[in-house]
Amino acid sequence: MRSPRDSLIHEAAALFRLVDSIDRFVAEHQNSFSYTDSTENFFRGIRTEADTAKQRISAIVQESKKKPGDIETRYRPELLILRNRWRLRHTYIKPASDAHTLSLPVPLISLATTHLRRVLGERMDIVILLTPELMYYHNLPRTSVGRNLVFVEVPYSQGPGLFTNLIIYHELGHFVFDKQRADRGNGAFTQLARVMKTAFDKRLSRIPKASDKAWAKRVLKAWTVEVFCDLFALRFVGPAYTFALIDFLSLIGQGTTDVIFDEEHPAPALRLRAQIERLKRDRWWDAVANLPSDHVRLSKELASKQNYEFVVSEKRVPRFIDAFLEILPQIHLLVNELTPDPRPVARDFKDQREQIEKCYSAGVVPSHLLRHGGTESPLPVSIINAAYCFYLTSMPKLMDKIGEDPGKLDKRSELTAKLESWTLKALEDCQLYASRKKGD
Amino acid sequence: MPAGIQSRTQFLILAEFCQEVISSLLDYIHGTSRLQASTLTKVLRALKSVQSGDPYSFAQRSAAALSSYEQIRTLEEALSKQEIDEAVKLTKELLAVAGASRRKRATAKKLITLFSRLRTKALWNFEQPKQTPPPDLRELCEALETA
Numbered sequence: 001m002r003s004p005r006d007s008l009i010h011e012a013a014a015l016f017r018l019v020d021s022i023d024r025f026v027a028e029h030q031n032s033f034s035y036t037d038s039t040e041n042f043f044r045g046i047r048t049e050a051d052t053a054k055q056r057i058s059a060i061v062q063e064s065k066k067k068p069g070d071i072e073t074r075y076r077p078e079l080l081i082l083r084n085r086w087r088l089r090h091t092y093i094k095p096a097s098d099a100h101t102l103s104l105p106v107p108l109i110s111l112a113t114t115h116l117r118r119v120l121g122e123r124m125d126i127v128i129l130l131t132p133e134l135m136y137y138h139n140l141p142r143t144s145v146g147r148n149l150v151f152v153e154v155p156y157s158q159g160p161g162l163f164t165n166l167i168i169y170h171e172l173g174h175f176v177f178d179k180q181r182a183d184r185g186n187g188a189f190t191q192l193a194r195v196m197k198t199a200f201d202k203r204l205s206r207i208p209k210a211s212d213k214a215w216a217k218r219v220l221k222a223w224t225v226e227v228f229c230d231l232f233a234l235r236f237v238g239p240a241y242t243f244a245l246i247d248f249l250s251l252i253g254q255g256t257t258d259v260i261f262d263e264e265h266p267a268p269a270l271r272l273r274a275q276i277e278r279l280k281r282d283r284w285w286d287a288v289a290n291l292p293s294d295h296v297r298l299s300k301e302l303a304s305k306q307n308y309e310f311v312v313s314e315k316r317v318p319r320f321i322d323a324f325l326e327i328l329p330q331i332h333l334l335v336n337e338l339t340p341d342p343r344p345v346a347r348d349f350k351d352q353r354e355q356i357e358k359c360y361s362a363g364v365v366p367s368h369l370l371r372h373g374g375t376e377s378p379l380p381v382s383i384i385n386a387a388y389c390f391y392l393t394s395m396p397k398l399m400d401k402i403g404e405d406p407g408k409l410d411k412r413s414e415l416t417a418k419l420e421s422w423t424l425k426a427l428e429d430c431q432l433y434a435s436r437k438k439g440d
Numbered sequence: 441m442p443a444g445i446q447s448r449t450q451f452l453i454l455a456e457f458c459q460e461v462i463s464s465l466l467d468y469i470h471g472t473s474r475l476q477a478s479t480l481t482k483v484l485r486a487l488k489s490v491q492s493g494d495p496y497s498f499a500q501r502s503a504a505a506l507s508s509y510e511q512i513r514t515l516e517e518a519l520s521k522q523e524i525d526e527a528v529k530l531t532k533e534l535l536a537v538a539g540a541s542r543r544k545r546a547t548a549k550k551l552i553t554l555f556s557r558l559r560t561k562a563l564w565n566f567e568q569p570k571q572t573p574p575p576d577l578r579e580l581c582e583a584l585e586t587a
Contacts (some may be wrong), residue, residue: 067470070466073462073466073552073556074462074463074466077455077459077556077559077563078459078463080455080563081452081455081456081459084448084452084455084563084566085452085456088445088448088449088452139445181499189499192498193499196498197498200498204584206583206584206586207580207583208579208583209575210490210492210493210494210495210516211509211512211513211516211575212575212576212579212580213493213494213495213496214495214496214507214508214512214513215509215574215575216580217496218496218508218509220498312574312577313574313577315577315578315581317577317580317581318581318585319584
């Protein structure tokens with residue numbers, strides 16, 4: 001039988017090898033692909049952490065020689081914890097390595113980074129992880145590397161596209177909300193926490209066990225954050241976000257006719273109701289309300305439903321929704337306080353939409369528009385929204401124009417990808433003009 | 441973050457917290473380091489918030505040990521209410537008396553035993569493939585319906 005120390009050395013060697021192979025994997029990818037600066041920073045940090053971990057693993061083996069009595073109490077559990085830390089890390093290093101610049105909508109990520117920095121008032125960068133799940137997530141890796149990095153998981157199949165990737169803004173909302181929590185937040189955040197506590201005390205304080213109370217609070221918080229993230233995204237990208245959300249929910253087969261809240265999400269009906277209310281207040285809604293599109297009809301239909309239910313394991317749970325509806329108005333106030341007024345952008349969209357759509361119907365990148373005998377550049381968010389409106393209403397016309405049957409799906413898919421790439425090119429041009437202007 | 445990874449991260453944070461406590465107490469017992477008052481104060485604050493019966497705060501950062509549903513549930517599974525009270529008592533004792541003594545070292549050993557059990561449970565839960573189940577809904581709904 002092996003001595004406890006021999007077993008420890010065996011485990012340490014296996015862990016050392018795991019960390020070393022992750023380190024090599026990262027190094028090989030850095031040499032083979034081009035990554036955004038934020039992903040490069042992340043990789044550099046991981047490699048530093050790998051060095052530190054390898055040193056610590058070696059030190060554990062040395063220390064255990066001096067204190068064999070501590071092997072079971074201290075050293076083996078420490079190895080186990082280190083191993084688990086690297087097991088978690090292992091799950092997101094591969095998705096980060098897949099996210100090289102050719103597989104991402106880089107201009108959209110640059111735009112989102114600018115918006116994020118404006119909200120936080122500090123340098124923050126976005127690291128995209130391409131996940132095998134057909135889902136978007138905000139990720140919080142347990143790493144010292146991540147202080148100025150925001151991790152967003154994007155389904156690998158959606159990588160370089162534009163439309164569904166607007167959901168990235170929702171995920172950034174998660175980061176901003178958590179940051180408010182960590183930094184103890186601004187006035188509106190403190191007020192939101194107070195309103196949440198009051199609603200909980202009034203409706204749910206009879207829950208007996210401490211862990212059940214924590215669960216109930218987590219549910220209320222999860223719903224609050226989801227609505228916050230939707231509204232946060234709307235403030236930056238306008239109704240295009242709502243359209244993207246509808247497209248994505250339908251892609252993953254989540255019933256958009258749903259009035260059911262689950263543990264993580266409020267019902268889609270409530271989410272759309274809150275979004276339409278926000279779009280009306282921000283003067284976006286009247287620009288898209290009459291769009292001849294199923295997305296708008298569906299949004300209106302869902303927003304009119306209010307017979308919500310909270311269901312867990314097929315059991316209807318009372319009082320949670322009443323508590324949440326008391327919190328909802330405060331979420332709008334927090335979003336208002338954190339994000340810039342979007343009304344000038346909505347105005348720009350109304351002014352420029354027709355011209356931008358004209359460009360699309362001629363296959364032209366709409367970074368410069370001919371207006372009043374000269375040229376004008378629309379705002380990036382106007383371009384995104386016009387592209388989405390065009391996608392929802394004018395694809396059959398465009399197909400017809402190039403002599404294709406609108407029902408020919410391969411051509412339609414190809415043309416949609418083109419529409420997205422024209423839009424991304426236009427965003428890239430806008431960013432180029434802006435940086436040149438800065439340089440002048 | 442996918443729910444499974446989110447739960448596992450919470451268990452790992454708890455295991456790391458226990459490890460920090462145990463390592464610092466072992467260093468004290470071996471005489472290689474003084475008692476870390478800051479670690480013990482963190483322990484006391486975390487345990488007291490659980491004792492209060494309502495440890496989750498809406499305004500609190502989520503990375504704190506013993507504040508999430510997974511962490512509190514793990515604590516409830518690993519230690520009885522009396523043992524949590526005992527852990528609070530032992531931590532207070534360690535913080536109250538200055539210097540080193542045989543009695544104080546014995547107190548530290550008792551605290552290590554409790555935190556070792558909590559660490560084992562946290563690491564065990566980390567290994568479980570399933571997401572942490574919701575509470576007993578029958579009991580919860582009854583409490584809410586009679587409110």
